[in-house]
Amino acid sequence: MAAPAGSPPAGGSPAGGPPAEAITAVPVRHPGRWIAAAIVVALAFVVIRSMATNPRFEWSVVGDFLFSSRIIDGLIVTLYLTAIAMVIGILLGILLAVMRLSPNPMVSGASGFYIWLFRGTPVLVQLLFWNFISAVYPTIDFGLVSFEANSLITPLVAAILGLGLNEGAYMAEIVRAGILSVDEGQGEAASALGMTRLQTMRRIVLPQAMRVIVPPTGNETISMLKTSSLASVIALTELLYAGQLIYSANYKQIPLLITVSIWYLVATTVLSIGQYYLERRFGRGAKREQKQTPLQRLRRILIPTHVRPEDVQTGGGG
Amino acid sequence: MSAARQMVLAESVHKSYGRLEVLRGVDLAVGTGQVVCLVGPSGSGKSTFLRCINHLEKIQAGRLWVDGELVGYRQQGDRLYELRESEVARKRAEIGMVFQHFNLFGHMTALQNVVEAPTHVKGIRREKAVARAKEVLERVGLGDKLSSYPSQLSGGQQQRVAIARALAMDPKLMLFDEPTSALDPELVGDVLQVMRDLALSGMTMVVVTHEMGFAREVADKVVFMDGGVIVESGSPADVLAAPKHERTRAFLSKVL
Ligand SMILES: Nc1ncnc2c1ncn2[C@@H]1O[C@H](COP(=O)(O)OP(=O)(O)O)[C@@H](O)[C@H]1O
Numbered sequence: 329m330a331a332p333a334g335s336p337p338a339g340g341s342p343a344g345g346p347p348a349e350a351i352t353a354v355p356v357r358h359p360g361r362w363i364a365a366a367i368v369v370a371l372a373f374v375v376i377r378s379m380a381t382n383p384r385f386e387w388s389v390v391g392d393f394l395f396s397s398r399i400i401d402g403l404i405v406t407l408y409l410t411a412i413a414m415v416i417g418i419l420l421g422i423l424l425a426v427m428r429l430s431p432n433p434m435v436s437g438a439s440g441f442y443i444w445l446f447r448g449t450p451v452l453v454q455l456l457f458w459n460f461i462s463a464v465y466p467t468i469d470f471g472l473v474s475f476e477a478n479s480l481i482t483p484l485v486a487a488i489l490g491l492g493l494n495e496g497a498y499m500a501e502i503v504r505a506g507i508l509s510v511d512e513g514q515g516e517a518a519s520a521l522g523m524t525r526l527q528t529m530r531r532i533v534l535p536q537a538m539r540v541i542v543p544p545t546g547n548e549t550i551s552m553l554k555t556s557s558l559a560s561v562i563a564l565t566e567l568l569y570a571g572q573l574i575y576s577a578n579y580k581q582i583p584l585l586i587t588v589s590i591w592y593l594v595a596t597t598v599l600s601i602g603q604y605y606l607e608r609r610f611g612r613g614a615k616r617e618q619k620q621t622p623l624q625r626l627r628r629i630l631i632p633t634h635v636r637p638e639d640v641q642t643g644g645g646g
Numbered sequence: 647m648s649a650a651r652q653m654v655l656a657e658s659v660h661k662s663y664g665r666l667e668v669l670r671g672v673d674l675a676v677g678t679g680q681v682v683c684l685v686g687p688s689g690s691g692k693s694t695f696l697r698c699i700n701h702l703e704k705i706q707a708g709r710l711w712v713d714g715e716l717v718g719y720r721q722q723g724d725r726l727y728e729l730r731e732s733e734v735a736r737k738r739a740e741i742g743m744v745f746q747h748f749n750l751f752g753h754m755t756a757l758q759n760v761v762e763a764p765t766h767v768k769g770i771r772r773e774k775a776v777a778r779a780k781e782v783l784e785r786v787g788l789g790d791k792l793s794s795y796p797s798q799l800s801g802g803q804q805q806r807v808a809i810a811r812a813l814a815m816d817p818k819l820m821l822f823d824e825p826t827s828a829l830d831p832e833l834v835g836d837v838l839q840v841m842r843d844l845a846l847s848g849m850t851m852v853v854v855t856h857e858m859g860f861a862r863e864v865a866d867k868v869v870f871m872d873g874g875v876i877v878e879s880g881s882p883a884d885v886l887a888a889p890k891h892e893r894t895r896a897f898l899s900k901v902l
């Protein structure tokens with residue numbers, strides 16, 4: 329059989345052969361990349377120039393309002409609304425996911441019904457629904473104490489309920505996928521050691537499910553930050569509504585929408601960075617070695633002669 | 647035969663999955679301190695039987711005792727009462743189990759794997775559990791791998807951590823389900839050596855294995871299973887060297 333060109337010579341042993349010849353090849357050219365880059369630069373130039381020179385963008389107004397107290401107050405409401413709704417969503421999601429996987433058909437069915445209901449209706453409708461709940465239940469009775477629904481269900485409470493309960497249904501599916509991603513043998517080994525179902529879930533299964541749960545949860549949080557702007561329709565002064573209140577008085581819609589967008593971008597960017605580090609933390613033990621963070625890589629490039637022990641990370645470090 | 651003197655006693659154990667009858671009347675006695683090797687073709691019900699012993703599977707008929715106590719039930723008069731989950735768990739904690747695919751907890755180091763159950767199931771103080779865990783890991787030859795995660799260990803090392811994890815609970819009985827079947831050939835020896843030492847120390851062991859050399863050398867009794875029943879059992883010399891049944895002979899000719 330004739331050896332095809334480029335195949336190693338027959339009988340050559342890897343250890344005893346002649347010294348290897350270094351590869352000096354002409355690298356492949358990528359003309360397409362240069363053309364694409366040129367188009368992108370040209371487009372960016374046009375867009376940026378029009379934004380900078382069109383006076384109706386009123387960048388000075390953006391500058392005036394970016395750090396104004398009303399916008400900052402709105403941002404703070406957006407941030408804690410997002411945080412509280414996500415905490416409720418995650419806790420509810422874990423509960424619903426564990427219920428969904430229960431061998432008891434009533435329990436699993438109840439969870440399935442909840443998920444069906446809350447995922448099957450628009451979150452905007454749910455927000456409005458909670459806002460108007462006092463029309464259905466004028467008083468809310470906790471047995472010993474009862475409240476006027478109107479005073480209990482403020483726009484903030486309605487927004488927390490609407491966003492949190494809706495998020496629970498989505499988180500339930502994410503947590504369930506995470507639990508199912510953990511090898512059955514893990515639960516079996518835990519049972520064989522005498523751990524109860526609850527202990528096994530809490531100490532063995534959920535921590536390992538985190539690797540699958542964390543990335544989409546990060547996405548959910550980022551998405552929640554933006555979805556929380558829907559609460560503007562029930563007159564909660566979160567970031568968007570704060571901007572709307574200002575432009576309804578001064579008619580500077582575009583500059584205020586830009587102001588608001590800048591803050592949303594800042595917040596989502598910070599969250600994305602947080603998500604990166606969280607994913608690293610929960611990937612522990614899954615891979616033989618962990619990749620370096622961008623910061624660690626930068627440090628190595630800047631100080632290449634010093635190999636610090638913490639740079640050579642195994643799965644245990646963090 | 648008295649249940650009290652046996653560590654495991656099975657009488658006509660039946661188990662089905664739906665309409666598939668996997669165990670069709672298994673009788674077996676394992677004396678305290680004995681090593682019993684369970685051999686047989688794939689699908690003959692060896693794993694299922696092992697899992698019935700610590701009630702990972704429920705049996706449908708027959709009786710199964712471990713250390714004189716009914717597995718999974720309490721008998722009052724001629725009535726059987728199912729045990730609660732916590733009671734079943736407490737009994738499982740007294741039986742060590744080692745799996746073909748190790749099933750080490752992937753998010754925990756070797757040491758954490760071994761410390762987990764003593765602290766969270768038995769409620770042993772942490773410092774005491776850690777000291778004991780180091781001792782058993784030393785015993786299986788992994789005293790230098792305490793802070794390694796399972797993914798950083800070879801298969802043989804993982805299986806030895808798994809054995810250490812079971813030993814740290816001070817079990818009165820150890821179940822092994824093909825502990826070396828997933829290992830590269832050169833790693834099998836270390837694991838078998840640990841098991842041999844364990845047998846010498848007087849541990850009661852039920853071992854599903856295809857390692858006939860191990861069975862011949864260590865087992866007090868070899869049991870050949872096929873089609874959900876025990877076809878033949880006896881001393882290794884009898885069953886492995888002079889099998890009486892045609893099915894045993896056919897199986898041994900394939901694995902030896
Ligand atoms: N959870 C299960 N559901 C249905 N069938 C099962 C289950 N576990 C095992 N079986 C069946 O039971 C039979 C015996 O399996 P097993 O005890 O694993 O055999 P062995 O360990 O001897 O190879 C096989 O036919 C297998 O397909």
Ligand SMILES: [Mg+2]
Nearest residue numbers: 692693694824
């Ligand atoms: Mg098996």
